[in-house]
Amino acid sequence: MIKTCEICGNEFEINSKQKYCPVCKERVVTEYEKILTRQRKKSTECLICGASMENSHSMHACSPKCQKILNALTAEFRKKRYADRRAKKSMPHYRKNGKKMSRLGRHIEEARAMGMQYGEYMGWRYMQKKQENQTMAD
Ligand SMILES: [Zn+2]
Numbered sequence: 391m392i393k394t395c396e397i398c399g400n401e402f403e404i405n406s407k408q409k410y411c412p413v414c415k416e417r418v419v420t421e422y423e424k425i426l427t428r429q430r431k432k433s434t435e436c437l438i439c440g441a442s443m444e445n446s447h448s449m450h451a452c453s454p455k456c457q458k459i460l461n462a463l464t465a466e467f468r469k470k471r472y473a474d475r476r477a478k479k480s481m482p483h484y485r486k487n488g489k490k491m492s493r494l495g496r497h498i499e500e501a502r503a504m505g506m507q508y509g510e511y512m513g514w515r516y517m518q519k520k521q522e523n524q525t526m527a528d
């Protein structure tokens with residue numbers, strides 16, 4: 391079916407619910423990716439309509455309307471990026487938000503990974519340390 395792109399106003403043919411033409415989508419996602427990966431500076435122009443956003447507090451769009459379009463266009467990309475980052479940060483001492491855990495948090499996490507209660511785990515650690523020290527003393 392023929393649709394009119396809500397960004398550039400050109401007509402395009404598509405068989406899904408997509409409201410934006412492939413050209414606009416490609417352009418916006420590419421620009422957005424460049425900014426996120428720091429290949430270029432944050433734009434002072436709206437990624438969607440090109441309006442100046444010097445006075446905007448938003449990151450990449452000039453208005454809530456453009457922001458909504460941007461969100462729709464970059465949803466796939468952000469999902470993928472988020473999954474990649476999560477995979478990288480699946481180390482036990484990282485939380486989902488990427489912040490480093492406290493020492494206690496790390497111990498609890500390690501205990502859980504070994505199927506122990508925190509108390510048990512600390513006892514086990516203590517024994518390990520003790521054994522190590524003994525070996526060294528010998
Ligand atoms: Zn378009």
Ligand SMILES: [Zn+2]
Nearest residue numbers: 436439452456
């Ligand atoms: Zn805009």
